[in-house]
Amino acid sequence: TYSIAMAVVALEAGRTVAYVDADIGNTTIGPPTCAGLKLLRSKADLDNLEQADLLHFVGHITPERLVLQHVIATSSLAADGRQLADLVIVDTTATISGVVGESLKYHKTELIRPDRIIALHRGSELEAVVGMLGRFFSIPTDEVPADPNVPPSSPDERASRRAARMKIAFAGPLERWRVRPTVFAPTLPVGLDLERLDGVLVGVQDATGRSLGLGRLEYDGTGLKVITNAGEGMKGLRLGSVKIDLDTFECRPVNLRELIFGI
Numbered sequence: 001t002y003s004i005a006m007a008v009v010a011l012e013a014g015r016t017v018a019y020v021d022a023d024i025g026n027t028t029i030g031p032p033t034c035a036g037l038k039l040l041r042s043k044a045d046l047d048n049l050e051q052a053d054l055l056h057f058v059g060h061i062t063p064e065r066l067v068l069q070h071v072i073a074t075s076s077l078a079a080d081g082r083q084l085a086d087l088v089i090v091d092t093t094a095t096i097s098g099v100v101g102e103s104l105k106y107h108k109t110e111l112i113r114p115d116r117i118i119a120l121h122r123g124s125e126l127e128a129v130v131g132m133l134g135r136f137f138s139i140p141t142d143e144v145p146a147d148p149n150v151p152p153s154s155p156d157e158r159a160s161r162r163a164a165r166m167k168i169a170f171a172g173p174l175e176r177w178r179v180r181p182t183v184f185a186p187t188l189p190v191g192l193d194l195e196r197l198d199g200v201l202v203g204v205q206d207a208t209g210r211s212l213g214l215g216r217l218e219y220d221g222t223g224l225k226v227i228t229n230a231g232e233g234m235k236g237l238r239l240g241s242v243k244i245d246l247d248t249f250e251c252r253p254v255n256l257r258e259l260i261f262g263i
Contacts, residue, residue: 001150002120003028003091004046010087011043018081019049020090022074022108025061025162026153028091031169031214032061032162032251033201033240035073039084050168054080055211057203059240061162061251063093064100066241071104075111090114096129105129109137117141122152159250166249169214176218176225183236189260195219196259201240201251204230216244 007017017040021029030036030052037054040046056073063070074090081088090112095101109117117139119126130141153161181188185205188194198219204212204226213230215237226237227246239260242251 001147002118003089004049006089007040007046008043011040015086016041016084018078018085018088020074020077020081020088021052022070022077023091023093024058024063024070025093026158027162027165030055031165033057033059033214033242034203034211035070035077037077037081050165055213057205057211057214057238057240059201059203059238060242060253062253063095063104065255067100067104067107071107071111074108078112096126102129102132106132106136109133109139113137114139119143120146122146162251163249166214166244166251170216170227170246170249171229174227174229175231176227177231177234178223178225179237181224185236185238186256186260192260194224197224197239199243199245200254200259201242201244202226203238203240204228204234205236205238206233207235211238216246 003019007019010017019029019038019040020035021027022035024033024035027036028049029038035056035058036052038045038049039053054077056077058066058069058073060066078088078090092108095104117133119130119141121143130143133139134141197217200217202215202217204215206212212233213228215226215228215230218225218227239256241256242253244251
């Protein structure tokens, strides 16, 4: 809500905006499990925020297990945004507490080096994060109470919205592409029972490492296929840490290490 309001003010002032959405579980730009960038040149561009101009696949709906991937995705898109627009707005996740939350915010700040941090909070929930960032980075920080007229989303609401966004990401026409075990990152070990990967979400990547969209792996008894609407230009697949049901579009977290190595 705040990011969009800030973008509107910037656009009215004649500036271009790169809006980076790093909330991988409840996305505004692009599908869940991805960080997305939308280039805004006019207020008309706000009408189709869900269509990302750039995507970076993270592979999960929360950053807890994939802090490194999440930090890289966010900082990479922020760097792209600096090349494309006058103003870069980075909308982060609600993961703010404990080792994961503080590590996530620390390393994002370390790599992005924003000109300003705006900490929207209820009560004292951001006290630890703001204090930590203030000790290590000389970046002006505005602490602002969250608007009481913007109610927090419930887990059910977030799950329902996530499923709706996944449905859009897998809109037809869908194609099935047979894929070799050698096209994956991380690399599949020799002898892996490929049936274990049935239903796993993947990021469809091009030759430059950019994400073209999402896919779902399907085991047909002899090998793997990827179901996707982003197959043109596909050069490789990044394994995610969720399985997706293409009937309900619900995501179920899985441990990729357990799937691949059985540990």
